[in-house]
Amino acid sequence: MPLNRRIVLASRPEGLPTEQNFGMEQASIPVAGPGQMLLKTRWLSLDPYMRARMSAAKSYTPPIEVGGLMVGGTIAEVVESNVPGFQAGDLVLSNSGWQEYAVAGPKSVHKLDTDGLPVTTALGVLGMPGLTAYVGLYDIGQPKAGETVVVSAAAGAVGSVVGQLAKLKGARAVGIAGGPEKCAFVVEELGFDACVDYKAENFKEALAAACPNGVDVYFDNVGGRVADAVFDLLNTFARVPLCGRIGNLNDTALPAGPDRTPALLSAILTRRLHVQGFIVSDHWHRNDAFLEEVGALVKSGQLRYREDVTEGLENAVPAFLGLLQGKNLGKALVKL
Amino acid sequence: MPLNRRIVLASRPEGLPTEQNFGMEQASIPVAGPGQMLLKTRWLSLDPYMRARMSAAKSYTPPIEVGGLMVGGTIAEVVESNVPGFQAGDLVLSNSGWQEYAVAGPKSVHKLDTDGLPVTTALGVLGMPGLTAYVGLYDIGQPKAGETVVVSAAAGAVGSVVGQLAKLKGARAVGIAGGPEKCAFVVEELGFDACVDYKAENFKEALAAACPNGVDVYFDNVGGRVADAVFDLLNTFARVPLCGRIGNLNDTALPAGPDRTPALLSAILTRRLHVQGFIVSDHWHRNDAFLEEVGALVKSGQLRYREDVTEGLENAVPAFLGLLQGKNLGKALVKL
Structure with missing residues (x-):
């Protein structure tokens, strides 16, 4: 029976984080209740703000608890849906964090519509x-x-x-x-x-x-x-x-x-x-104007982007540590 | 024959200025040429920005030269006028600096119109x-x-x-x-x-x-x-x-x-x-809106102000030193 691999905050970093600040756990795959869907993560976004969330210091969002799941934006595939309008196979933009499976309600995800552009743009240049x-x-x-x-x-x-x-x-x-x-x-x-x-x-x-x-x-x-x-x-x-x-x-x-x-x-x-x-x-109220203007620029090729893709959840930690040291070139993504 | 008393920057202060940084000079009263008028200072405004002008450090305005006249906003009376529209006895808002007499052209002064309020408001609450x-x-x-x-x-x-x-x-x-x-x-x-x-x-x-x-x-x-x-x-x-x-x-x-x-x-x-x-x-482009709104508030008594008046140009320096130490209460003015 498959399990849900999850990367958690094992301890708070002092200075630059190390591998020891993270832990890999295996849990049973969660079950989608009524009005929920089960998501399988396809892409995980790595972003600098995650470093701030690892600290106990007060910031604009609460810190991740020690032992808690590392947060992160994701592109996920609907595996099972109890939500009208979503069905297995749909791709959604979600905040599943650093794990392979998650359960979500319809209000915490958006159906992906990247209009012919690669879906990963929704985590980067158009995200x-x-x-x-x-x-x-x-x-x-x-x-x-x-x-x-x-x-x-x-x-x-x-x-x-x-x-x-x-x-x-x-x-x-x-x-x-x-x-x-x-x-x-x-x-x-x-x-x-x-x-x-x-x-x-x-x-x-x-x-x-x-x-x-x-x-x-x-x-x-x-x-x-x-x-x-x-x-x-x-x-x-x-x-x-x-x-x-x-x-x-x-x-x-x-x-x-x-x-x-x-x-x-x-x-x-x-x-x-x-x-x-x-x-x-x-500033989410600016998202429509942004998508319209920048989406058109990306489609026409006037605005270019690069992605820095790491394969496998097990490599998310070194990729993130690299990001903090400026080793990536372009949007840092993990492909699951 | 009367002379023009002037207060100049004698030396640049280190830290808080002292009386020694200022000098009182007597010069002949300047002569108004064609298109100019001779002004006699009635009120001198003392303001914190003057301290910055005493330093050589680059700021938003050039420093006063050592030996140069201390700058300052003034209310002055026209003594002699070669400018159509201005006549002896008119009160003007000017930048004559710390001196008793000055010569000015029409573009560097404004005729005072404080609409029944004390003229000094033009240097303070309405200035x-x-x-x-x-x-x-x-x-x-x-x-x-x-x-x-x-x-x-x-x-x-x-x-x-x-x-x-x-x-x-x-x-x-x-x-x-x-x-x-x-x-x-x-x-x-x-x-x-x-x-x-x-x-x-x-x-x-x-x-x-x-x-x-x-x-x-x-x-x-x-x-x-x-x-x-x-x-x-x-x-x-x-x-x-x-x-x-x-x-x-x-x-x-x-x-x-x-x-x-x-x-x-x-x-x-x-x-x-x-x-x-x-x-x-x-932000002078906001002056009309300001005068209209705040002028009405002062006239109606909804907005109150206090003036801290020192008599005599010879007392301008101690009054200014007091201002820098927070000894004034309300707008610091020197009455000449």
Whole structure:
């Protein structure tokens, strides 16, 4: 009799997580009650926010309990349905987490309709990461033609969309990514005007050279010293959508002094910066507009994306640890 | 023959300015050329931004040169006019700086029309400080009925307007000011719901107690540890118009570590804060709407103000030093 393999949080990480923070369990396959369906996971999305959920620290969502299932967006196949309108074989977008089977009601899933595009786009360029890019760039960043937009983690699922949308708005798109391979991808395949390697010794100088007119929008996915370097280049009236902080997520303590917060606040004041944190889940009302606009761009080939696929649930943990270290190129997915 | 007394920047201050950083000069009274008028200063406005102009540090306006005239908004009387439409005896709003006489063209002055209100309102509640409050609160803070608005320097020219406008919008207005006298004024005369003394030992606890539902808008006039205390109380989606930093203006170095910038940016992200610096001179297009709305409120007595008047240009320096130390209550003015 088949079992349901599940990956749980075995212990809370200190700093960068390790394999020891995760555990693989086998449980019996759950049974779909009335008004429910049994789902079999086909694709699991790996995203940086999961690292935050592993910590006990208060964040915008409650932490995963120790021993609890790792959370995650999924594409699943309906195996058994007690829900009118859903039948075995249907593919749905769900939040089944890191496991092979799940039971769900109709309100927690969406039937997949990717209109001829690969279903995995629903977890990436046309899913949560794409909407993140769209909302942060359009609603907070508001780039104008001729302005310079910088985005960190530019080869990732969010950053790659940000830069391409900025280009389509007539802005100069400058990416920041780790290593020459990613930078080449960002410029050659995604069409950014420039991409700067944050691991290079001359990072700050190269960034300044790539932004000869300063920076008008900085879409921050990473925080840390990368964000510091961009802040130095921000023009008067620049907008800074703060989206993520991969660069700080694994910090166990604040950095040594001096305390630069007065300098940061002073820069925000004198340069009249608009710094705003946002989380995509507050912006689902923008999803229809996003799907219409970006869906068309993906279909026409004007907006490109890459996926970084790992095979097998048993490899989800190393893939996730790689994501936290920037080893993926494009949207990180696990194929089950 | 009368001379023109002028106060100049004698040397750049290190930290809090002292009398030695200023010099009093006597010059001949300037002569109004064709298309110009000779102005005699009646009122000089003292404002915190002047401290920033005394430093060589790059800010949003160029520094005053050492030996140069201290800048400042003024109400002046036309003594002699070679400009059609202006005649001797007219009162104008001008930027004559810290001196008794000045020459100006018609484009750098406005004829005063305070519609029955004291002319000094044009430097305070219906002038630059009032517009600062209006723009920062309405356009960035956007308080809604039932929300909590906190403003620092609440007894000052800007803060006193912020809290009163917030009340009129149906928000809870909480002031922060220095000492029991100011706090009593803020609550009893201006009608704030509460005012917390930042000099009191239990400041943080008292602030939290005054904001039982957290803080939705923090209008920051001071920076420093006062701002730190309010940041801890900010609700999700709070707005923070950054207007001034009296609390940091005189710092000569960054505070000791740890470096709290990652914690600040993390708070902005996870609480989805909107932090925005602004400077009133970018917002003159709002002046008509401001004058119409706030002018009516002042006339009807719904919005109250206080002025802190010093007599004589020779006392402008001590009055300004007092302003930087929070010794004024209400709009600081020098009567010449």
